Amino acid sequence: MKNNKSKDIKNFLNFEFSSEEEKETFKKSSKTYSEYKEIIELFDNVKPLDYNEEVILEQLDHARLKPSTKKQQVIPLYKKWMPISISATVLLFVSVALFNIKSNLEHHTLAGESVQISLPDASKVWLNAKSNIAYNKAWEKSRAINLKGEAYFEVAKGETFTVKTPQGIVTVLGTKFNVKQRDTSFEVYCYEGTVAVMYKGKETILKANNFFNSKTLDIDMQKSIAAKTKPNWIENVSIFENTPIYDVVSDISIQYDIEFDINSNLNKDLKYTGSYHYDDTLETVLSVFCESLDLEYVKKGKSIYLNKK
Known part of the structure; x- marks a missing residue:
């Protein structure tokens, strides 16, 4: 039939x-x-x-x-x-695919890996672990980058430079800034110059040592106490100051390629102050982290189960 x-x-x-x-x-x-x-x-x-x-x-x-x-x-x-309409459809599909392959450049990193990339206009990008960027080879026509994950940018003077993420857009002319986009958060830190952040239809202007955090939308709170020159992860260090536990374990996850399972009986508002170096063993990082918060962990394969002691 x-x-x-x-x-x-x-x-x-x-x-x-x-x-x-x-x-x-x-x-x-x-x-x-x-x-x-x-x-x-x-x-x-x-x-x-x-x-x-x-x-x-x-x-x-x-x-x-x-x-x-x-x-x-x-x-x-x-x-x-073949009929013209069928041929045209197939040709269009193949042409778009070939165009994307030829016209876009992409860089991505694995867990625990970071790379430095030089752009055609002498701008520089540092890509953190489990992140990727993509941009058009015709860079002189449009300085625009698509980012998933986290990256630090040192932008050369020139036309508008745009970083697009699934959660927000960052626009600058020439400056130094860090963009962090994860599943539940979107953060931008301005180190030099001026940065415009577009989030949910609202624009926020950041000056040097100001930051934007999608979880903390109070402008008065988005100011750094100490002046910084670069994000800590560039130096292979993560530093936390009264940071929510979920943000801490998310950071550890991308560096050590593991997943956390947090027991529902833990206080969701639990916060952590401390640091770790990316050369430290996972066991060392977890021991210090759990000791500080009076927790215990069990490791099974690539999963870490956190519980109260």
């Missing part, structure tokens, strides 16, 4: 009915036509593309015999062409 349906549809789309009468009979009596009427009728008026084979071959011979320093790739022509 399925083979007959496929054959009928194929005949219809490839114009292979012997007569208009046969075609009309198919349209009136075939269950296949009634089931797929909307799709089939999209191609009802499509005709095969006519071409003069002798003219085409003559042009190909002329091109082949013409001297050239480059190798010419000859693409064979076929007598039967």
Whole structure:
């Protein structure tokens, strides 16, 4: 039954009915036509593309015999062409895919890994663990980067520089700033110059040593007490000052490629002050962390289970 349906549809789309009468009979009596009427009728008026084979071959011979320093790739022509609308759709899909492959540059990092990247305009990007950026090769036309994760930027003077994340957009002209985008948070810290942060339709302007945190939208609270020159993770260190426990374990997760399972009996408002170096062993980090908060942990594979002592 399925083979007959496929054959009928194929005949219809490839114009292979012997007569208009046969075609009309198919349209009136075939269950296949009634089931797929909307799709089939999209191609009802499509005709095969006519071409003069002798003219085409003559042009190909002329091109082949013409001297050239480059190798010419000859693409064979076929007598039967697919319907124009189908060909156009496939061509568009392939063209978009090839364009994306050729036009975009991407960088990504694994757990516990960070890299430094130089952009075409001499701007620099430091990419933190489990993060990725993508930007167009035609950098001079648009200085725009798509970011997932965390990155520190030192932007060269020039046209507008934009960092787009799934949660917010950061726009600058020339400055130093850090953007951190994770599943439940979006943070921007300005180290030098001025940064414009667009979050949920509202713009916030940050000056040097001001920061934006999607969890702390009070502008008066978004000011750093101590001036900083770079984020701590650039120096392979994470430092926490009265930081919610969920943000701490999220940070540890991306550096050591593990997942935390926090017991529901733990206080969700629990906060941690401390630090760890990325060269420290996971056991050392967890021991210090748990000792400070009177917790205990159990490690099973790549999962860490946190409980009260």
